[in-house]
Amino acid sequence: MPNTPNHMLHMKYWPPGLPTDLHLPTHSVAQNLIDSATRVPDQIAIRFHGVTLTYAEMLSQVERLAGWLQARGVVRGDRVLLYMQNAPQCMIAYYAILRADAAVIPVNPMNRHAELEHLARDTGARIVMCGTELVEHLTPLVTEGLLDHIVAAAYADMTDPAYDIPLFEALQGQSDVLCDGPGVTPFRAALAEGHTPGPITAGAEDLAVIPYSSGTTGNPKGCVHTHASVQATIHGGAAWNPSGEPNAVHLVSLPLFHVTGMQSSMSIPILLGQEMVILTRWNRETACQLIERHRVTRWRNIATMAIDLLNTPGIEGYDLSSLRGIGGGGAAMPEAVADRLHTLTGLDYIEGYGLSETMGGSHINPVHRPKRQCLGIPVINVDSRILDLQTGAELGPNQPGEVIIHAPQVFRGYWQRPEETAEAFVQIDGKAFFRTGDIAQYDEDGYFFMVDRVKRMINASGFKVWPAEVEALMHRHPELTEVCIIGTSDPRRGESVKAIAVRRAGSQVTEAEVIEWCKSEMAAYKCPKEVEFTDSLPKSGAGKVMWRALAENEAKRTRAETV
The missing domain is CATH 3.40.50.980 (Rossmann fold)
Known part of the structure; x- marks a missing residue:
């Protein structure tokens, strides 16, 4: 395909019979x-x-x-x-x-x-x-x-x-x-x-859902989605990964407050008139029982759930043969785990990528030709490209840069934040592209692969933790004057949250007391698992906290402990 633009390479492996453009409802x-x-x-x-x-x-x-x-x-x-x-x-x-x-x-x-x-x-x-x-x-x-x-x-x-x-x-x-x-x-x-x-x-452009996405500027921001943008991933998702088997049954284990859960596990099955088996909290034994008992055919999850399910004691004793589709995202599925899953179920784990700003999946692997540890290819009506971080120039295959997306499911902006909305988009070829802040590259076949996340983001068991948000909350603690949040290596969670904090003069507040306070003020996954007290935080000549130096010191410390 010599005349194919770089950002269209993925059309080589477009799912057979699937339209490249989908007429979306306006209701x-x-x-x-x-x-x-x-x-x-x-x-x-x-x-x-x-x-x-x-x-x-x-x-x-x-x-x-x-x-x-x-x-x-x-x-x-x-x-x-x-x-x-x-x-x-x-x-x-x-x-x-x-x-x-x-x-x-x-x-x-x-x-x-x-x-x-x-x-x-x-x-x-x-x-x-x-x-x-x-x-x-x-x-x-x-x-x-x-x-x-x-x-x-x-x-x-x-x-x-x-x-x-x-x-x-x-x-x-x-x-x-x-x-x-x-x-x-x-x-x-x-x-x-x-x-x-x-x-x-x-109607189509009225408010429908405003999920809040944490970010690098402190308080979470509302991602404004209209009925049109929500319908885009409902109808597009149903077409991309069709549950064509009669009497399809979906296991609902992803949280419904998250865009992937609400779209893939609730709104797509509702569009299709299919059964949903609800799991309130993740439990691997219960998941196995429900799949077996109710002949579940579709299970959308995050990689850590699939890994946990495979580690269920006596997993071979459960009848999981009804499953016809398994997939998810949140983190790359390890090769060895994908092999075990395939051996157990005969299914490929279909990985995808999306954000609150895109109301779910913008990139998903083709069901007929998935690649492992891969974000997939841009789905129906999605134009996704890679930009050079320094110059903003569009890049070709195997060149890492920022993922940008133009699509009907892209949000309309951040709720009541016009300046941040303007900063989140870039104009190319007369179209507005959302700047995801994620670093990826695509191969010669147009498949996208994650290279890095926004530098400060902490990935704790698949949950995105933005240090600036946690810092903003912890600055409300009456016994602390300064706080810097960094990630620290965790063998079970991948990363955990660590706070480097400065006490107020004369304060004797303890690590345990600070952690307990945090638990009352924020979600548990955001709470620091460690609090290290220091007399002062390192700052640049401009007065900015040198979080990178603290993160590098923490990385050196954890590496030394594992040697």
Whole structure:
């Protein structure tokens, strides 16, 4: 293909029969559920610890909850926080918010006070849908006047207590009727009010989902997605990796607050009218049981989940033969693990790449010709290129540079941050490309391979931790004057978070006390596992903390310890 532009090399191995351009719908994402419930009303939509919901039943609850939201004054374009673990109520709440013409603000259930306060202030959301186990973290925001309403759902309410695969122990025995407090309405009470929502008025460019992406500038930033950009990865993903087998069943183990989970494990199956078996928290034995019992055919995950599943004691004793597709991302799948997975299931692990800013996968391996430890190729309607870090020139094969993306699923910008939005895009050939900040290169076949992440990002068990965000939170500690966050080698997690901190004069605060404080203010995966105290942080002539020197010293120390 001598006349093929460098950024089109991947067309050599384009999936047979797949269009290169996809006509995308202009209607609300909520309409996808309505269409499936109309087409296959009696098909099981959700299976959860001995209880099932059909598509008709799921839609009925979505409609009533959407009506409740509108009765509380929610109108098109309003934002609603969704703060739950994986459960039927999480899916119902997600689609109810969209059905009410509002935008979903997905919140990591590990987030705590400081993070929740930022999200409430930044989005202006006045209502939150949450699990009952999380209400205590929200009530201060109601008393402070940041929130008006909390809809609290107990996941156990949608389980069969006698079912032999029980809900995670800490969540058993809860009921939303036992939950009260300022502004709290039990989930089932909201449904029981029986409200009917008005007609859908949200269109293609109305707000749909605003996932928050941490970054190098401190507080997380909202990635503005419209119904059009969300539909792009729903319809594109369904076409790229078709679950053509009859009665496809999806194992939902990825967190639904994350774009990959909400798109690949929820919204694509809902578009197709297929069954979803929900796992609230990752447990490898439970995953094996569910795959075997419910003949799961599709499992989207992160590499660390697949690795953990393969290490399940007695894995050979489970019948996993129903599986027809396994894939994910988050980190490269090690060659040896991919071999073991193939031996066990006969399947290739299909790796992909995406970001909150692209609402899921922008690069995925072709199912018919995947490469290992590879991000894949740009999917339908995606123009992705590599730019030189110094000159900004477009690069060719085997030349590492920054990944840039132009596609219909690219976000519309950072919520209320016009300057950062402008900095995130570059104009090439009359098109706006999103600058991912990730360093990669592609080979002669157009397959992309990760080279490096943004220099400061810490990858702790697949979770992205941005030091600037953790530093911003830790600077609120009354006993600390300065903090620098670095990564430290961890044999189990890959990397862990370490804080280098300066105490206030006269303070005797301990490492354990600082770590405990952090646990109350931020998600556990962001919390430092170590706190090293120092009299001062090294600074450049311009007064900037020399984090790189601290990181290099830490790397030398850990290397010396392993020798």
